[in-house]
Amino acid sequence: MELVKVGVIGIGNMGSSHVQLLDKGQIEGAMLTAICSSNESRIEWVKSHTKGNVQIFGDEETFFNESGIDAVLIATPHYSHPELAKKAFAKGIHVLIEKPAGVYTKNVLEMNEAAKVNGKVFGIMYNQRANPLYQKLHDLIHSGELGEMKRTNWIVTDIYRSQSYYDSSKWRATWKGEGGGVLLNQALHHLDIWQWTTGYMPNRIRATSSVGKYHDIEVEDDITAYVEYDNGATGVFITSTGEAPGTNRFEIIGDRGKIVVENEELTFYQLTQSEREFNKAYKGGFGQPEWKKIDIPVKSENANHPMIIQNWIDSIRKGSPLLAPGEEGVKALDIANAMYLSSWLNETVELPVDPNYYFEKLQEKISTSTFEKKNVTNTLLNVKGTH
Incomplete structure (x- = not known):
């Protein structure tokens, strides 16, 4: 594969960083071709911070069915990682998930099995x-x-x-x-x-x-x-x-x-x-x-997200071994x-x-939770290395 068409789902703190890395051509052999977000403000951010040739999707089903991507980087909230990964594998798409692999091992083990069955390159963002x-x-x-x-x-x-x-x-x-x-x-x-x-x-x-x-x-x-x-x-x-x-x-x-x-x-x-x-x-x-x-x-060197993405792309294109296989996220x-x-x-x-x-x-x-957040600011953070 000469050039891997990559999509990013989830345009929050980490997703935004990944979008910029890919859009600026900082990952060799990869091209950002699509993003998926239901947040209008983040969609506007993508429009103003990318070159303009990126497909934008508001729902995950259309994203996976119509984007034509070869690989997806999943940067959504924790609970959704396994389900989104399984949907991607079912469509024959390579996957790189942000950590954690999930919140509980029950569905992470199911995700690992789906990865094994579909045989796609599966990585996790263990940048350390x-x-x-x-x-x-x-x-x-x-x-x-x-x-x-x-x-x-x-x-x-x-x-x-x-x-x-x-x-x-x-x-x-x-x-x-x-x-x-x-x-x-x-x-x-x-x-x-x-x-x-x-x-x-x-x-x-x-x-x-x-x-x-x-x-x-x-x-x-x-x-x-x-x-x-x-x-x-x-x-x-x-x-x-x-x-x-x-x-x-x-x-x-x-x-x-x-x-x-x-x-x-x-x-x-x-x-x-x-x-x-x-x-x-x-x-x-x-x-x-x-x-x-x-x-x-x-x-x-702590900020190694680009290295993990590059390693994943290299594995897709050249078959090189993954530094952080997605299956190991369960450990x-x-x-x-x-x-x-x-x-x-x-x-x-x-x-x-x-x-x-x-x-x-x-x-x-x-x-049984009765907790209520008192002061939600909905602020996008400048994240370095961890969430």
């Missing part, structure tokens, strides 16, 4: 997988240099959000509109990087979350989770949108040392021998294994669902979460 910092971390761990993982610890509180952010639209920070708070919107990238770099999914989670601790919202803006892995390793994940100045520190401890990612720097505290081997052989009481500190030169979502469920039930939850049970519990949250 294109960050050289995390790519290097991934390669270090998977090379075996760190040895078997013993513990992980990630504090992610540098994602502060003000009340005005949550007031920017009616659907934000509600169970019905967004399906969650900091876990689904800001920290999902970190949940993905957590499992992708280490190669480990937790098998048990115990979490506590605080609903509206720092903001007038009905979903969580602060969460602490303890996890266990099937090899006996443990981990802690802490995130919040209510702390300033925030921290972003990721530690991974293995039997051959420790890796720390902080302040966009990567440091490897490498043992000269396995801690397990030293433990068995050493007879001197208070000694410990020798280690050396290695500062690994790597530049962090971080399963972790998030488990954290929510553990907090709601006040008990430890095993993974994978029962998709039907989680769906039922989420519907209870929605149906």
Whole structure:
């Protein structure tokens, strides 16, 4: 395929950015040919910010049936991602979805099955997988240099959000509109990087979350989770949108040392021998294994959305491997669902979460909600890197 005809559905914060990237020709081998939005103000924005040869559709059925696109970038609110992706696959259209893959794993698993059956190129906007910092971390761990993982610890509180952010639209920070708070919107990238770099999914989670601790919202803006892995390793994940100045520190401890990612720097505290081997052989009481500190030169780049789109287009045109396959979106979502469920039930939850049970519990949250937003501004935000 010489040139991929791309459509964008959803022209909000992220969709607008994608429209501009494609319209300006910044994605090699791709051409923006259609958009879909039911919002008249966003349609007017497209008309005034594109070259004028973009088809505009107001409803998704006509968009998928008549646009003639080869591929679609889905940037609509969270709940709609799986259904729109399934419609696209049914029409033989390649798909790139914004994160999260969905709100609950039940329909995300159905989406993954539809992708498998139709055989189209399916990606997800996990742009942090294109960050050289995390790519290097991934390669270090998977090379075996760190040895078997013993513990992980990630504090992610540098994602502060003000009340005005949550007031920017009616659907934000509600169970019905967004399906969650900091876990689904800001920290999902970190949940993905957590499992992708280490190669480990937790098998048990115990979490506590605080609903509206720092903001007038009905979903969580602060969460602490303890996890266990099937090899006996443990981990802690802490995130919040209510702390300033925030921290972003990721530690991974293995039997051959420790890796720390902080302040966009990567440091490897490498043992000269396995801690397990030293433990068995050493007879001197208070000694410990020798280690050396290695500062690994790597530049962090956070705004990698164009790289994920380019990678997706290249996969369509050339068959190159995807950095962020859409099917893998269910992994971080399963972790998030488990954290929510553990907090709601006040008990430890095993993974994978029962998709039907989680769906039922989420519907209870929605149906019993009495929360009303007081000050909705309907403001389009200038978003950098996360939602």
